[in-house]
Amino acid sequence: MSELYDDPDARYTYRSPLVDRLREAGELQAGRLRLLLPPSFGFCWGVDRALAMVRDARAELGDRPMWLINSIIHNPRVNDDMRRMGIGFLKGPLAEPGAIGRLGPEDVVVVPAFSAEVEEMQLLEQRGVEIVDTTCPWVIKPHKRALKYLREGFTTVVHGTVGHDETRATCSLVRHHGGQYVVVHNMEEAGILADYLEGRIDDATLAAGLHPRAVEPGFDPAGDLRRIGVINQTTMLASESRAISERLRQALLARDGEDGLAESFRDFDTICAATQDNQDAAHLVAGKGPDLFLVVGGYDSSNTRNLARVGDGHQVPAYHIESPEDLDADRLRHRDRDSGEIAEARGWLPSAGPVAVAFTAGASTPDAILGKVVERVVELAGESLPASDTSVADGA
Numbered sequence: 001m002s003e004l005y006d007d008p009d010a011r012y013t014y015r016s017p018l019v020d021r022l023r024e025a026g027e028l029q030a031g032r033l034r035l036l037l038p039p040s041f042g043f044c045w046g047v048d049r050a051l052a053m054v055r056d057a058r059a060e061l062g063d064r065p066m067w068l069i070n071s072i073i074h075n076p077r078v079n080d081d082m083r084r085m086g087i088g089f090l091k092g093p094l095a096e097p098g099a100i101g102r103l104g105p106e107d108v109v110v111v112p113a114f115s116a117e118v119e120e121m122q123l124l125e126q127r128g129v130e131i132v133d134t135t136c137p138w139v140i141k142p143h144k145r146a147l148k149y150l151r152e153g154f155t156t157v158v159h160g161t162v163g164h165d166e167t168r169a170t171c172s173l174v175r176h177h178g179g180q181y182v183v184v185h186n187m188e189e190a191g192i193l194a195d196y197l198e199g200r201i202d203d204a205t206l207a208a209g210l211h212p213r214a215v216e217p218g219f220d221p222a223g224d225l226r227r228i229g230v231i232n233q234t235t236m237l238a239s240e241s242r243a244i245s246e247r248l249r250q251a252l253l254a255r256d257g258e259d260g261l262a263e264s265f266r267d268f269d270t271i272c273a274a275t276q277d278n279q280d281a282a283h284l285v286a287g288k289g290p291d292l293f294l295v296v297g298g299y300d301s302s303n304t305r306n307l308a309r310v311g312d313g314h315q316v317p318a319y320h321i322e323s324p325e326d327l328d329a330d331r332l333r334h335r336d337r338d339s340g341e342i343a344e345a346r347g348w349l350p351s352a353g354p355v356a357v358a359f360t361a362g363a364s365t366p367d368a369i370l371g372k373v374v375e376r377v378v379e380l381a382g383e384s385l386p387a388s389d390t391s392v393a394d395g396a
C-alpha cells in the first residue's frame with residue numbers, strides 16, 4: 001500500500017483534505033505563515049482520466065498480467081503505486097528485463113497519457129496484447145497538426161524536449177509518414193535555427209547548436225527548412241512557445257519577404273488547456289509577492305519544470321521539489337531550473353517573522369503529495385494549521 005494513505009481507496013483519488021480546504025479558501029494563516037494556493041493547480045483532466053482507466057482495467061482484467069509501456073505519468077509516487085497494484089513496466093528504470101519479448105495475447109498493456117511511438121504500438125499489435133490506451137485527447141492535437149503540416153509539405157518544428165515521451169511519439173508519427181522534424185528545446189536553440197533560416201550560419205553550426213537527436217538522420221537543412229510549421233509539446237511554457245514561434249516567423253520574413261512568408265511558415269498553439277490554466281494561475285499567485293514559491297512535481301515532469309519558471313518574472317524565489325522529504329529545517333533539495341541538476345538551498349525558510357509561502361503542483365502531482373508538503377512547511381516553521389473552520393478568506 002502507498003505510504004501516503006491508510007485508506008486503500010485513497011490511492012485511486014490521491015485527494016488531500018488539507019488541499020481541498022486550501023483550494024476552497026485560496027489561503028490560510030498558520031501562525032506566522034501565510035499559505036497561498038493558486039486557483040488552478042495539480043492533476044489535470046488527462047491524468048485523472050488515465051488513472052481512472054487503469055483502475056477500471058485492473059478491476060475488469062485483474063487476473064491477467066498488466067503492463068505499462070513506461071511511466072503512466074511523470075510522478076515517482078504514482079508509478080510506485082502502479083507497481084504495488086501488480087502492474088509491471090516494459091521500459092524505463094522500473095522495467096522488468098525481457099518482459100517485452102514475452103508479451104502475448106494474455107497480456108494487457110497500458111499506453112500512457114503521453115501516447116507512445118508508432119513502432120511501440122506496432123509491436124503491441126503484432127504480439128496481440130490487449131491495449132488500454134489512455135492517450136490524452138490534448139496530446140492528439142499536436143499529432144494531427146504535424147500530419148497536416150506533412151500533407152501540406154511543411155517540416156514540423158516542435159518546441160519540446162528531445163526524449164520526452166510525448167515529443168518522441170509526435171516525432172515517430174512524422175517519421176513513420178516519411179516527414180521531417182526539428183525539436184527545439186528553448187529560445188537559445190530556436191535562435192540558432194532562426195540564424196540558419198536567415199543565412200547567418202552553415203549546416204554544421206546549426207547541427208552543433210541543436211540536440212544530437214533533434215532531427216532524423218538524413219535531415220537536409222537546405223531542403224527541409226524551406227517550409228516550416230511550428231507546434232508545441234502540450235506542457236511547455238506558453239510564453240516561451242509564443243516567443244519561439246515569433247522568432248522563427250521573423251527569420252522567415254527576413255528570408256522570404258511578406259509574400260513568401262505565407263508559403264513558408266505556419267504555427268499552431270498546441271499547449272493544453274490544463275497547462276495553460278496552471279501557468280496562468282501560478283502567475284496570479286506569484287504576483288501576490290510571496291516570500292517563497294514551492295512548485296511540487298516529479299523532477300522529470302515537463303509541465304512542473306515550466307511552472308517553476310513562472311516565478312522568474314515576478315522575482316520570487318521558486319523551487320521545484322518532488323516531495324516533503326526534500327525539505328529540512330535548513331536544507332531544501334530541488335531541481336535547479338537552469339542546469340537541471342538536483343541542488344540544495346540553505347536557509348530557505350526564515351526562522352522568525354511572518355513568511356508568505358505560495359504553492360503549486362504540476363499536472364501529474366497528486367493533491368496528497370502537495371498536502372504533505374504544506375504540512376511539512378508548517379511543521380518546520382514551528383507552527384500548526386488552524387482549526388478547519390478558520391481561514392484568512394472567511395475573515396478569521
Ligand code: SF4
Nearest residue numbers: 044046136138272363
Ligand atoms: S497535462 Fe494536458 S496534455 Fe498532459 S495529460 Fe494533462 S490535460 Fe493531457
